[in-house]
Amino acid sequence: MIRSAPSIPVPRTLPLLPLQDRVLLPGVVTRLQITRRDSIPLFEKILRTYDAKELSKCLIAVFPVTAPTSSSSSKVTTNSESATNDNSNNSGKTKSKKKNDQGYPNPEDAIVVGSSVGQVVPMRPSKSGHAVLTPSNFHPTGCAARLVRLERAVGGFTVVLEGIVRLRLNKVVSQSPFFEAEVTPLPDRPVDKSDQEMQDQIIALRSISKEFVSLLQSLKLPAPVLAQLQKFLENVALVPGQVVDLLMSTIESTFEEKLMILDATELSERIPKAVELLTRQIQVLKISQKVHDNVEGKLNKKQREFYLRQQMQAIKEELGEKDVGEEDEMVTIENRLAAANLPSEVQKAADREMKRLKKMQPASSEYSVIRNYLDWLGDLPWAKSSDDILDVERARKQLNDDHHGLEKVKRRILEYLAVTKLQQMKGEVKGPILCLVGPPGVGKTSLGRSIAAAMGRKFHRISLGGVWDESEIRGHRRTYVGALPGLIIHGLKKCEVNNPVFLLDEIDKVGSRGHHGDPSAAFLEVLDPEQNNTFTDHYLNVPFDLSKILFIATANSIDTIPAPLMDRMELITLPGYTYAEKLAIATNHLVPKQIRLHGLDEEDFKVSEEALLKVATGYTRESGVRQLEREVGSLVRAKAVEYAEIQERKLSKVTGNKAEYLPLVTLADLEEILGQEKYVNEVTERTPTPGVVTGMAYNGVGGGILFIESSLMPGKGHLQLTGSLGDVIKESAQIALSWVKSHGYEIGLTNSRAQNIMEKADVHIHMPGGGTPKDGPSAGIAMVCALVSMFSDQTVPATTAMTGEFTLRGLVMPVGGIKEKVIAAHRAGVRRIIMPLRNRKDVVADVPLNVRDDIEFVYASTIWDVLRVAFEGRIVARPGTAAANGGMALESRM
Ligand SMILES: Nc1ncnc2c1ncn2[C@@H]1O[C@H](COP(=O)(O)OP(=O)(O)OP(=O)(O)O)[C@@H](O)[C@H]1O
Numbered sequence: 086m087i088r089s090a091p092s093i094p095v096p097r098t099l100p101l102l103p104l105q106d107r108v109l110l111p112g113v114v115t116r117l118q119i120t121r122r123d124s125i126p127l128f129e130k131i132l133r134t135y136d137a138k139e140l141s142k143c144l145i146a147v148f149p150v151t152a153p154t155s156s157s158s159s160k161v162t163t164n165s166e167s168a169t170n171d172n173s174n175n176s177g178k179t180k181s182k183k184k185n186d187q188g189y190p191n192p193e194d195a196i197v198v199g200s201s202v203g204q205v206v207p208m209r210p211s212k213s214g215h216a217v218l219t220p221s222n223f224h225p226t227g228c229a230a231r232l233v234r235l236e237r238a239v240g241g242f243t244v245v246l247e248g249i250v251r252l253r254l255n256k257v258v259s260q261s262p263f264f265e266a267e268v269t270p271l272p273d274r275p276v277d278k279s280d281q282e283m284q285d286q287i288i289a290l291r292s293i294s295k296e297f298v299s300l301l302q303s304l305k306l307p308a309p310v311l312a313q314l315q316k317f318l319e320n321v322a323l324v325p326g327q328v329v330d331l332l333m334s335t336i337e338s339t340f341e342e343k344l345m346i347l348d349a350t351e352l353s354e355r356i357p358k359a360v361e362l363l364t365r366q367i368q369v370l371k372i373s374q375k376v377h378d379n380v381e382g383k384l385n386k387k388q389r390e391f392y393l394r395q396q397m398q399a400i401k402e403e404l405g406e407k408d409v410g411e412e413d414e415m416v417t418i419e420n421r422l423a424a425a426n427l428p429s430e431v432q433k434a435a436d437r438e439m440k441r442l443k444k445m446q447p448a449s450s451e452y453s454v455i456r457n458y459l460d461w462l463g464d465l466p467w468a469k470s471s472d473d474i475l476d477v478e479r480a481r482k483q484l485n486d487d488h489h490g491l492e493k494v495k496r497r498i499l500e501y502l503a504v505t506k507l508q509q510m511k512g513e514v515k516g517p518i519l520c521l522v523g524p525p526g527v528g529k530t531s532l533g534r535s536i537a538a539a540m541g542r543k544f545h546r547i548s549l550g551g552v553w554d555e556s557e558i559r560g561h562r563r564t565y566v567g568a569l570p571g572l573i574i575h576g577l578k579k580c581e582v583n584n585p586v587f588l589l590d591e592i593d594k595v596g597s598r599g600h601h602g603d604p605s606a607a608f609l610e611v612l613d614p615e616q617n618n619t620f621t622d623h624y625l626n627v628p629f630d631l632s633k634i635l636f637i638a639t640a641n642s643i644d645t646i647p648a649p650l651m652d653r654m655e656l657i658t659l660p661g662y663t664y665a666e667k668l669a670i671a672t673n674h675l676v677p678k679q680i681r682l683h684g685l686d687e688e689d690f691k692v693s694e695e696a697l698l699k700v701a702t703g704y705t706r707e708s709g710v711r712q713l714e715r716e717v718g719s720l721v722r723a724k725a726v727e728y729a730e731i732q733e734r735k736l737s738k739v740t741g742n743k744a745e746y747l748p749l750v751t752l753a754d755l756e757e758i759l760g761q762e763k764y765v766n767e768v769t770e771r772t773p774t775p776g777v778v779t780g781m782a783y784n785g786v787g788g789g790i791l792f793i794e795s796s797l798m799p800g801k802g803h804l805q806l807t808g809s810l811g812d813v814i815k816e817s818a819q820i821a822l823s824w825v826k827s828h829g830y831e832i833g834l835t836n837s838r839a840q841n842i843m844e845k846a847d848v849h850i851h852m853p854g855g856g857t858p859k860d861g862p863s864a865g866i867a868m869v870c871a872l873v874s875m876f877s878d879q880t881v882p883a884t885t886a887m888t889g890e891f892t893l894r895g896l897v898m899p900v901g902g903i904k905e906k907v908i909a910a911h912r913a914g915v916r917r918i919i920m921p922l923r924n925r926k927d928v929v930a931d932v933p934l935n936v937r938d939d940i941e942f943v944y945a946s947t948i949w950d951v952l953r954v955a956f957e958g959r960i961v962a963r964p965g966t967a968a969a970n971g972g973m974a975l976e977s978r979m
Pocket residue numbers: 487488489490491523524525526527528529530531532590639641670674675709710711714
């Protein structure tokens with residue numbers, strides 16, 4: 086706090102308070118912690134002598150403690166302790182000191198003070214831990230102070246002192262229990278108005294002080310302090326010395342500078358020094374002001390660190406001390422951005438961020454966020470494309486080389502590439518998005534790879550299985566900690582060109598409507614050729630043109646792809662492979678590939694066709710060839726080990742076992758290498774059982790056969806269903822039972838129309854494989870057959886499979902997935918298939934010829950056709966009934 090100094094008479098002798106590294110100037114109020122042994126007795130005495138009201142009458146001489154040079158050393162006698170130190174003169178160096186809270190050196194630091202002219206001695210700590218002072222340590226100029234407050238505190242006292250007038254130290258008259266000294270007051274002389282030089286100095290002081298105070302104002306100093314300063318400034322002409330002392334106590338200055346002001350007892354000396362220090366302080370304030378203006382409005386508690394860094398940066402700039410490393414970094418970023426050839430909109434965003442970056446400290450977290458962002462902008466292929474090779478012939482060769490069969494799929498891909506080529510020639514590049522649909526391992530991913538290779542483009546696979554969050558596709562906004570761009574932008578960065586082939590793998594597994602937006606909605610934009618040229622990732626927040634990317638999606642099933650997404654894609658279906666196809670794929674692709682992967686030569690591994698077929702039938706059950714590839718891999722590995730062992734033996738010339746390496750794997754070797762056969766042919770090895778019928782299933786990841794088992798038990802006519810069945814399949818079972826019950830007489834299960842076959846019985850229908858959910862209406866006719874078989878005790882051959890929806894009127898309705906179902910049934914050993922008449926076209930169009938050759942297809946339009954064929958003529962409509970008289974026309978009239 087600052088107060089005007091009153092004029093008080095100063096006695097000749099005053100108690101002396103040492104002040105380390107601090108200076109008290111007249112007119113200034115200061116608070117001190119007193120813990121020194123040589124000062125505490127003084128305040129003990131004051132407390133005993135004065136009561137609280139009279140405290141302000143007590144005057145003390147406050148003198149700074151300095152390490153005197155030989156010329157400034159006082160010749161006052163030393164105290165006893167320092168006298169002993171006189172003999173231990175062993176140091177001539179001055180050290181910088183750590184200070185305790187009172188501003189005194191710490192005990193472990195021996196300060197060096199002069200004890201007599203031309204001699205310096207180290208000073209030992211006293212028993213209390215404080216350095217022991219001698220009279221020669223006192224600066225010759227000090228200040229008389231009056232006590233404003235005195236309180237006991239831990240380890241000593243807290244005092245508030247107010248400077249009154251400068252003093253000269255004449256003589257230390259006592260050192261114990263505290264210092265006392267003879268002093269002479271040095272009050273400022275009144276200003277001589279006729280002294281022109283002085284008047285000029287005062288004018289300079291006034292103007293610089295005003296500037297200083299107005300700067301303080303804008304830095305929002307506490308109002309009372311400002312008010313006092315302003316009041317004092319009004320008196321600058323009258324009491325310039327006091328104003329100088331006051332101002333000097335408010336500015337940042339070193340101990341030496343403060344001593345210099347204290348020593349300047351003449352105004353003509355003090356004012357110019359003050360003007361110089363004030364000018365310097367104003368410069369510093371102006372810089373702070375600049376920073377303050379920059380960050381004003383943004384400053385909150387958390388941003389304090391940021392504010393301080395700004396301040397440091399501005400000061401560095403002012404001093405021309407900008408970090409060279411930083412500059413290099415800036416130049417690197419700028420060069421990278423320039424090389425990236427950014428579109429104008431992106432360039433603007435980059436410039437904006439660059440500007441912000443330059444103002445930041447590299448250590449700040451915000452700096453690395455912006456730096457990261459700019460890195461992303463610089464790394465993306467905004468204008469970099471690879472050259473397209475749109476040579477249909479070359480593409481055909483590539484596809485044929487990489488994949489066996491799949492003729493329709495390859496034809497469609499080639500058409501697509503040809504159309505793309507024509508569109509590119511016309512300057513349009515918007516085509517449909519291809520979506521390859523099929524069970525796992527049928528070559529969807531590898532087809533995508535072949536397309537990229539054929540076109541000479543980079544390939545990138547984005548696995549979408551289990552993507553639930555929109556931000557995984559579109560990125561996180563930069564406001565999130567650790568935000569990053571989404572999968573699309575990541576892919577582009579990796580590819581380094583803006584026209585790669587992106588394979589969106591398993592697009593059917595993209596979760597929709599999660600808690601964090603709908604990822605499939607993001608794909609609507611990505612895959613729409615009309616709008617994907619302005620795709621905006623949340624992190625980048627600037628549009629990126631995706632229209633040059635060739636998107637290919639893959640899916641196992643189309644059931645879970647949202648309709649709007651399906652609408653944007655052209656579906657190409659890959660059904661599963663037959664055994665014959667698998668054999669060809671294994672021979673031509675998988676075996677050579679595995680030989681290569683295991684470091685063998687072609688002649689080092691051979692496998693008989695018989696063995697390969699057994700691997701496919703006995704060790705795998707799949708629509709694709711992935712497991713087959715793995716098993717082939719196992720065979721090759723086993724042979725590779727054998728080969729390596731024999732080679733080693735040859736090299737080390739071990740005699741004895743001279744077994745030669747045989748590259749051929751035969752049927753007989755399989756069990757030893759791959760273990761027991763895993764799958765036996767389900768249907769051919771099954772004996773026909775009443776109540777059990779072979780059905781056909783298609784569940785999105787491929788076709789298969791499934792058995793429908795029914796049994797009769799005592800009860801009251803209830804139907805029980807098990808096997809993880811969905812609503813539709815349950816309804817099929819009810820329809821089947823109702824039809825069998827109502828046609829018991831025609832089928833020949835009862836002797837009269839009125840007889841209820843389930844009067845005292847319950848029926849249980851079960852579909853094994855409870856772990857797999859089953860649904861759909863296509864098991865309808867198989868259920869009817871299972872029930873009829875159970876009630877009639879007649880069997881349906883296990884190699885006869887059937888699929889078809891069934892209506893209550895006995896009609897057989899068409900179903901989907903025919904190709905997959907037929908191929909799977911063929912694999913399982915089925916030799917006769919009963920299916921709806923209206924599915925005949927699917928068989929003709931989709932089922933491979935070799936499969937068709939192996940299977941007898943029977944097409945049914947009514948359930949009577951089905952029963953006749955399934956039971957091989959043993960179940961037919963009772964003669965004379967409407968059903969026996971023929972056709973649906975009669976049935977429907979009943
Ligand atoms: N017709 C084929 N000709 C040659 N190799 C094939 C053929 N079909 C599949 N393959 C091979 O089978 C392996 C599995 O194929 P791929 O990974 O492409 O299956 P996918 O259909 O993408 O499966 P998923 O749906 O599980 O991703 C690959 O090594 C692939 O080369």
